[in-house]
Structures are given as C-alpha cells and as structure tokens.
Amino acid sequence: MNKKYLAKNNNVFFENESLFNFSNTLIISSLIALFFVAGIYLKIDSDKKQKFLEEVRQNNEKIKQETEAQKLNLYQLEQEKQNQESLLKKEQQQRLALENEIKQQQKQSEKYQLLPTINEEKQPDNSQLTAYIDINLKNRKFWLTKMPKKTVALTFDDGPSPKYTEQVLDILKKYNVKATFFVVGYRIEQYCPILKRIVSEGHELGNHTYHHNFLTKITPELQQQEMYKTQLAINNCVGSSYVPRWLRSPYGDQDETTLEIAHNLGLNTVLWSLDTNDWRPSSTSKSIVSQAIKTHGQDIILMHDATEANPQLGLPESSNSRQNTVNSLEDIIINLQGDQINFVTMSEGFLN
Numbered sequence: 450m451n452k453k454y455l456a457k458n459n460n461v462f463f464e465n466e467s468l469f470n471f472s473n474t475l476i477i478s479s480l481i482a483l484f485f486v487a488g489i490y491l492k493i494d495s496d497k498k499q500k501f502l503e504e505v506r507q508n509n510e511k512i513k514q515e516t517e518a519q520k521l522n523l524y525q526l527e528q529e530k531q532n533q534e535s536l537l538k539k540e541q542q543q544r545l546a547l548e549n550e551i552k553q554q555q556k557q558s559e560k561y562q563l564l565p566t567i568n569e570e571k572q573p574d575n576s577q578l579t580a581y582i583d584i585n586l587k588n589r590k591f592w593l594t595k596m597p598k599k600t601v602a603l604t605f606d607d608g609p610s611p612k613y614t615e616q617v618l619d620i621l622k623k624y625n626v627k628a629t630f631f632v633v634g635y636r637i638e639q640y641c642p643i644l645k646r647i648v649s650e651g652h653e654l655g656n657h658t659y660h661h662n663f664l665t666k667i668t669p670e671l672q673q674q675e676m677y678k679t680q681l682a683i684n685n686c687v688g689s690s691y692v693p694r695w696l697r698s699p700y701g702d703q704d705e706t707t708l709e710i711a712h713n714l715g716l717n718t719v720l721w722s723l724d725t726n727d728w729r730p731s732s733t734s735k736s737i738v739s740q741a742i743k744t745h746g747q748d749i750i751l752m753h754d755a756t757e758a759n760p761q762l763g764l765p766e767s768s769n770s771r772q773n774t775v776n777s778l779e780d781i782i783i784n785l786q787g788d789q790i791n792f793v794t795m796s797e798g799f800l801n
C-alpha cells in the first residue's frame with residue numbers, strides 16, 4: 450500500500466512534476482518571449498535613438514557649416530564694406546585734390562591776368578621800325594623800338610642745365626650783366642638750385658613750355674597745360690610771388706591759338722630778333738660772337754644754355770654741345786659794352 454501510495458504519490462508527484470514542468474516551461478517561454486519582445490523593443494528603441502542621435506549630429510554639423518558659411522559671408526561683407534569705404538575715401542581725396550588744383554589754377558590765373566601785357570602796342574612810325582618780334586602775330590604785335598636805344602636783351606633758352614647754365618651765370622656776374630632765361634618746365638624740379646641762383650642774381654625767368662614741344666602740333670588744352678605747368682614749376686621752385694611774364698614758344702612754333710592761350714595766362718609772347726645760330730652744329734664761338742655783335746641796340750638776342758631740350762624731338766641740325774655759347778659770351782659782352790650798349794632783361798626792356 451505504501452508502495453502503491455508511494456506510487457500513487459509518485460504518480461501524483463509525477464503528475465505534479467509534469468504540471469510543474471509545464472508551468473515552468475510556460476514561464477520560461479513567456480520570459481524568453483518577454484525578453485525577446487523587450488529585446489526587439491530595446492533594439493528598435495536603440496536604433497531610433499541612434500538614428501535620432503545621427504540626425505542630431507547631422508543637424509549640428511549642418512548648423513555648424515551654415516554658421517561657418519555665415520561667418521565667411523559676414524567676413525566677406527565686412528571686407529567688401531571696408532573696400533568700398535577705402536574706395537570712397539580715395540575718391541573723396543582725389544576729388545579734394547582736384548578741387549584744390551582747380552582752385553589753385555583759378556587763383557594763379559587771376560594773379561597772372563592782373564599783369565600788364567603789352568599786346569596792344571601801336572605800330573611806331575616805319576622809320577623807327579627795327580623788326581617784328583612775333584612775326585606770326587597779327588593783332589598783338591609789339592615792337593623792338595619799345596626798347597631803350599642802345600640796349601639789348603640777352604636771352605638763353607632750354608635750361609636750366611647743370612653743365613652750362615652756371616658757367617653762363619659766372620660770366621654774367623663778372624660783367625654785371627642781366628639776362629633772361631627761358632626755362633623748360635620738366636628740368637626745373639631737377640635743377641631747382643640753378644633756377645634759384647638765376648633769380649637771386651637779378652636775372653629774369655621766362656616760360657619755354659614744360660616739354661619743349663611743337664605747340665601747334667598739340668591740342669589747345671595741351672598747349673595750356675604746357676604753359677601753365679611751367680608757371681607752377683617756376684613758382685614751386687623760386688616761390689609763389691615770382692610771376693613769369695614771358696613765353697617763348699619752342700622752335701618759334703606758334704599760332705594765334707598759342708598766343709591767345711598765353712595771353713589768358715598773362716604771358717607776353719616773344720621770339721627773337723637776332724639769332725646767334727649757336728644751336729647749329731657748324732657754329733663756333735667766333736661765329737657766335739660775330740653774329741651777336743651785328744646789333745646796334747634794340748635787339749633780342751637768341752642763345753642757348755642747354756642742348757636739345759626734348760631729345761625725343763631731336764632736330765638733326767642741332768648741336769649737341771653749348772660750350773661754344775659759353776666760350777663766346779665774354780667776347781660778346783666786352784664788344785657790346787665797348788659800343789656803349791646796355792644789357793636788359795625782357796621786362797626791363799619792354800615793361801618799364
């Protein structure tokens with residue numbers, strides 16, 4: 450019985466055991482299922498999180514890039530602004546400089562226009578007529594008879610030159626002779642001390658244009674510039690109170706427009722009445738003296754204290770030295786002074 454009971458109990462036990470097994474399996478399966486589901490859920494969740502994080506990261510990256518791009522844009526805008534500002538400033542400065550130059554030009558022109566001109570001189574009696582000075586000038590002639598008798602004006606063109614001008618000045622100083630120097634604008638800055646010496650020793654400065662061009666071959670505007678720039682260069686060197694009163698056109702090349710422009714700048718125009726031909730290659734100091742001493746007075750004598758002033762134009766027949774001019778000067782002065790001829794500057798001869 451015990452056995453049976455045992456058996457029975459065993460059976461029960463067994464029955465119970467299988468029941469137990471079954472429920473265990475169920476629980477385990479459930480748990481596995483649960484874990485599985487949870488796993489899947491967690492996996493999905495983690496994927497989502499990953500995806501979200503990735504999106505956030507990409508977003509951040511995008512924002513970062515956009516910020517960088519904006520920064521770059523801002524920098525470029527700032528640069529552009531600065532460039533525009535500096536351009537504006539530059540333009541403003543240029544405008545101011547131009548306005549100043551125009552003002553200065555007006556002021557200078559007014560100053561020059563206040564000068565007396567001798568363009569309206571009447572023709573003297575034919576018996577008194579020695580020569581025309583401006584042979585091309587129809588309405589504004591003036592006459593050599595305006596000069597005191599027994600006077601000549603020595604004139605030197607194309608300088609200042611470091612090689613010859615000071616030699617000329619030394620000789621003029623030795624004999625206390627005053628002359629007129631028609632200077633070329635572009636040389637003035639370089640040789641300003643020579644220009645100052647010319648003025649300080651009582652000589653006169655005339656305008657021989659800035660580049661020594663043929664004036665009738667350039668526009669009226671350029672002709673005006675050629676004259677005006679030389680006036681300014683002279684003023685900048687020897688002082689603004691000095692007013693050049695005479696223009697001598699290079700090569701004597703001028704027309705009525707040239708004379709009109711010169712007149713508007715307050716310049717009298719003058720060529721010469723006696724050419725020493727010192728510029729010719731064939732000239733010698735002897736030939737220069739014999740030409741110069743032909744005068745009996747009332748002459749404007751043409752000489753040169755520099756070689757070709759505009760080498761680009763280089764006239765083939767022009768000599769490349771002015772030493773003959775220098776060497777002839779002393780003899781010319783001694784001869785003319787021996788004839789009781791006085792030397793005057795252009796303004797002394799014509800504007801007094």
Ligand SMILES: [Zn+2]
Nearest residue numbers: 606607699700
């Ligand atoms: Zn000249």
